Each structure stands twice: as C-alpha cells, then as structure tokens.
Amino acid sequence: MVRLTLYNKFFFLLIFLIGFSSCYSQKKFTVVLDAGHGGSDVGANRNYSDIGTVQEKVVTLSVVLKLGRMLEKNKDYKVIYTRKIDEYPSLTYRTDLANRNKADLFISVHVNSSPSRSATAQGTETFVQGPNQNKANLDVAKAENDVIFLDEKDKENFASYNPSSPESLIALKIQQSKYLEASLTIGGMIEDNFVKKDKRLSRGVKQANLHVLRMNAMPSILIETGFVNNYDDAKYISTEEGQQAIAESIFNAIVNYKKLVDRNVKEPEPEKPVEQPLKNDFRILLMSTPNKYTENDPALKGLKYILPIKENGTYKYYYGTTNYASIRDNNLKTAKDSGFRNAMAISFVPNQKLGIGYYTLEVYAGKEKLDSKSMIMKTLPDIVRNKENGVFYYTYGKFKSMEEVINLQKELEGKGIINTVIEKKLK
Numbered sequence: 001m002v003r004l005t006l007y008n009k010f011f012f013l014l015i016f017l018i019g020f021s022s023c024y025s026q027k028k029f030t031v032v033l034d035a036g037h038g039g040s041d042v043g044a045n046r047n048y049s050d051i052g053t054v055q056e057k058v059v060t061l062s063v064v065l066k067l068g069r070m071l072e073k074n075k076d077y078k079v080i081y082t083r084k085i086d087e088y089p090s091l092t093y094r095t096d097l098a099n100r101n102k103a104d105l106f107i108s109v110h111v112n113s114s115p116s117r118s119a120t121a122q123g124t125e126t127f128v129q130g131p132n133q134n135k136a137n138l139d140v141a142k143a144e145n146d147v148i149f150l151d152e153k154d155k156e157n158f159a160s161y162n163p164s165s166p167e168s169l170i171a172l173k174i175q176q177s178k179y180l181e182a183s184l185t186i187g188g189m190i191e192d193n194f195v196k197k198d199k200r201l202s203r204g205v206k207q208a209n210l211h212v213l214r215m216n217a218m219p220s221i222l223i224e225t226g227f228v229n230n231y232d233d234a235k236y237i238s239t240e241e242g243q244q245a246i247a248e249s250i251f252n253a254i255v256n257y258k259k260l261v262d263r264n265v266k267e268p269e270p271e272k273p274v275e276q277p278l279k280n281d282f283r284i285l286l287m288s289t290p291n292k293y294t295e296n297d298p299a300l301k302g303l304k305y306i307l308p309i310k311e312n313g314t315y316k317y318y319y320g321t322t323n324y325a326s327i328r329d330n331n332l333k334t335a336k337d338s339g340f341r342n343a344m345a346i347s348f349v350p351n352q353k354l355g356i357g358y359y360t361l362e363v364y365a366g367k368e369k370l371d372s373k374s375m376i377m378k379t380l381p382d383i384v385r386n387k388e389n390g391v392f393y394y395t396y397g398k399f400k401s402m403e404e405v406i407n408l409q410k411e412l413e414g415k416g417i418i419n420t421v422i423e424k425k426l427k
Contacts, residue, residue: 028078029258031071032098034108035064035081036222039088044113044228054228054238056111057086063109063225066247071254095215105186105257106220107250108213111237112227119230123201124194127208127222128183182219186257190223193249200226200236223250275324280347282328283307283318286340290314292365294419301338307406310362310423318346351401357426359405360384363417364394376417395423 036056037043043056064081071077080101082094089097098106114121187205194200203224213220225246226233236242286300292308292315293299300306300317307318319340320331328345335343363376363383369392370377370385377383380396387393399405405422412420 029076029261030078030080030101030103030105031254032080032082032094032101032103032106033064033068034094034106035060035083036108036110037088038083038086041088044111046228046234048231048234051235051238054111054234056113056228059111059225059237059243060109061086062243063247063250066244067107067109067250070247070251074255076258092215098220099215099217103218104261105254106213106216106218107254108220108222109250110222110224112224112233113229114227116229119227119233121227122230122233123203124191124226125203125224126187126191126205127210127213127224128187128205129180129207129210129213129220179217179219182261183213183221185260186219186253187221189253189256190221190250193253194246197249197252198245275326277323278325278328279323280349281321281323282331282345282347283321284328284331284335284340285344285346286317286319286335287342288314288316292421293317301340303335303338308421310421312426315421319343321348323350348402351403353400354424357424358398358400359402360395360397360399360423360425361405361408361412362393362395362421362423363412365391365421367391370394375415379412379415379417 037060038057041057043060045053045055047053061083065084068079068081071079080097080103082089082097094108095106112121112125113119184205191202191205195202210222213222226237228234228237237246286303286306290313291299295304295306303319305320307321309316309318319335320327322328322331332343332345363380364370367390376394382396384395385392386395397405397408399408402422409420409422412418
C-alpha cells in the first residue's frame with residue numbers, strides 16, 4: 001500500500017511537470033496560407049473539352065487546404081488561413097491578418113496565365129519582394145507600419161524614433177533585407193522540390209512588385225503553381241494527385257525552412273537589469289558656429305530633433321535629449337556616423353534656474369525689418385528689436401530656465417512661427 005501511494009504521487013508529479021513544461025514551450029511557428037482570389041474573383045481560368053473548366057480560385061483553395069492539413073498535424077505549427085471557403089478577402093485584409101498575428105511565414109498560392117489562349121509558357125515560379133520596391137516599402141513603413149517594423153526594443157536602440165530620420169531608415173532597411181533573404185531561401189526550397197520531387201519545369205524564383213507581398217512584415221512568397229492556359233499544366237493542377245504533390249512539395253520546404261531557422265536561433269541572452277534614468281539630461285553638441293541654420297539645412301546632415309542655442313553670438317546645435325545612458329551613447333554614435341566627428345555629450349540639469357542672466361527666444365534675424373503687420377509682430381506685441389552689424393534681431397521674453405523657453409518655442413511652432421532660436425544672455 002505504501003509503495004502504491006508513493007508510485008501514485010510520483011505518477012501525478014510527472015504528469016504535472018509534463019503539463020507545466022508544455023505551457024512554457026516554445027512559441028509555435030505561425031504560417032499564414034493564402035489561397036489566391038476567391039468569390040466573385042475567379043482568377044485565371046480556361047475550359048477544356050476533356051478536363052472541363054479549370055479555375056484559379058478552386059485550385060488554390062484545394063492546394064492550401066491540403067497543405068494546411070499536413071501542417072496542422074504537427075504541434076509545432078500554427079496555421080492561419082486567409083480563406084477556407086469560396087469567398088474573396090481583400091488584399092489588405094490578407095496582409096493585415098498576417099501582420100496582426102506576427103506570422104513567421106506568409107505563403108500565397110496562385111495559378112499563372114499568359115496572354116495567349118494556349119500557352120507555350122509552362123511550369124512553376126515563385127515571387128518574392130523585389131529590390132525595386134525598396135522605396136515603396138519604406139514609404140509604407142514610414143506612413144503606416146513603423147510599429148510593425150520597429151518594436152519597443154528597436155525604438156529604444158534607435159533612440160527617439162522618427163520615420164524620416166536616417167537612423168530609423170537604416171533600421172527599416174536592415175529588417176527588410178532580412179525578410180527578402182529569408183523569402184528567397186524558402187522560395188528556392190519550394191522550386192527545388194517542384195523539380196526534384198515532382199519532375200516539373202521550374203521558372204525559378206523572381207522578384208516583383210506584388211501588393212500581397214509588399215506590405216507584409218515577415219518572409220513572404222507567392223507561388224505560381226502552373227499555367228492555366230498550358231494544357232499539361234492545367235491538367236496537372238486540376239487533379240487531386242497534382243494538387244497533393246504541389247502541397248507536399250510546399251510542406252517539405254516549410255519543414256526544412258523551419259529547421260534552418262531553428263538552427264540559427266541563438267540561445268536567449270540573460271535578462272539585463274532595467275536601466276535606471278540618469279540625474280541629468282544629455283544633448284549631443286554637434287557644432288558651434290556663427291552661422292544660423294534652419295532645420296532642413298544640409299549642414300545638419302538630415303538629423304532631426306535639433307535644438308539651437310545662441311550664446312555670445314555663437315550658435316550651438318544640439319541633437320536629441322535623453323536621461324538614459326544607452327540612448328545618449330546611441331545618439332552620440334548617430335551624430336558621429338552622420339559626419340559630426342567632434343560631437344560630444346553635454347549634461348543639462350533639468351529645470352535649473354540661471355543665477356545670472358536669462359534665456360530669451362530669437363524669433364527672427366535678417367537684414368530687413370519686420371513689417372508691423374507680420375504674423376510675428378501681431379503674435380508677440382512686446383518683442384524686442386536690436387540691430388548688430390547690419391542685421392536686425394528680434395527677441396521675445398525673459399526666462400530663468402531652459403524648459404520654460406522650450407515650452408514657449410513649441411507653442412509658437414503650433415502658431416506657425418518656426419526656426420526660432422533659444423538665446424542665453426548673461427546680462
């Protein structure tokens with residue numbers, strides 16, 4: 001009886017441990033399967049006297065469902081279908097579905113067609129995102145998908161994220177190159193299987209501007225399984241045997257691709273302690289010069305978040321602001337990589353009051369006097385005008401802390417008064 005009790009305890013402990021470990025097992029490899037066309041969108045189609053009507057939407061759905069069933073038998077995979085019935089999901093829905101689910105792989109299955117009624121063109125081909133799409137992809141990322149391409153850790157590494165800044169574009173390009181490289185790999189594996197296993201003619205892996213691939217934030221491919229207007233291809237893709245062979249070739253490629261990915265996954269790094277904020281803020285001093293530059297001046301090398309501060313007739317240009325050491329160091333690296341080799345990090349005490357002197361805001365500098373009806377003069381009635389060396393300088397306000405004058409600067413920007421400069425006066 002004692003032995004039986006101990007055995008039972010051991011047995012239930014073992015079951016508990018197995019269940020516990022399964023709860024914390026590795027994330028499933030998510031594959032989005034997209035059957036091209038559907039519903040009222042038939043896609044490529046042809047009618048043959050002996051085969052009947054071959055419709056792209058029917059062939060693609062059959063191949064995808066067969067492929068999905070094979071993947072679903074393996075607990076390591078999570079399969080998401082853009083459609084499982086004869087309906088038409090929009091192209092945007094298909095890509096959004098993949099992005100929302102943070103898919104590891106997107107596979108769109110299609111049937112090819114050439115302009116002529118009966119094609120001499122024959123065989124399979126797989127398409128990936130092309131290099132000619134880089135600008136379009138970056139525009140999409142900048143306008144809509146920056147949160148997809150850059151997660152919180154990326155934003156931290158690249159400091160203050162701005163979709164137009166050089167450092168953020170570098171991050172996006174690196175990420176896109178990873179997707180393209182992986183897409184070429186899985187595409188090549190599939191085409192090799194079509195040739196070696198199915199003994200079919202492969203037209204290779206190609207790059208093209210296809211919407212269903214362009215907006216995806218993961219390795220993505222579009223497979224053309226054959227030409228509907230080529231009799232031999234049409235006969236092959238319309239049969240159960242042909243569709244099963246196509247699905248198996250894609251399945252084997254996915255399995256081998258996942259193995260390759262798993263081998264390249266590094267061991268997780270030990271969790272780093274949470275970085276603590278520093279006592280002071282840090283800005284990167286880019287240069288000191290007698291010249292005044294506007295925010296888009298080439299002299300600033302395309303960097304954003306520039307704060308000019310004028311002192312004793314010299315303009316000092318600062319880049320970024322942070323109270324974290326890692327972001328400070330990253331901002332300094334960005335400045336030096338942009339060409340400011342002598343850039344340095346300067347410490348600012350938050351809300352520090354000046355003991356001597358004050359801050360003011362230089363709202364205009366030029367050889368012509370401002371018209372009394374100008375927006376600046378109307379907005380700031382108590383403005384101060386001085387003339388030095390033939391140049392008129394208009395300044396406004398007296399402030400004891402930099403934060404106060406920065407707040408005013410932002411307020412004026414909202415009213416359309418831009419390119420103002422904070423000036424530190426010691427008298």
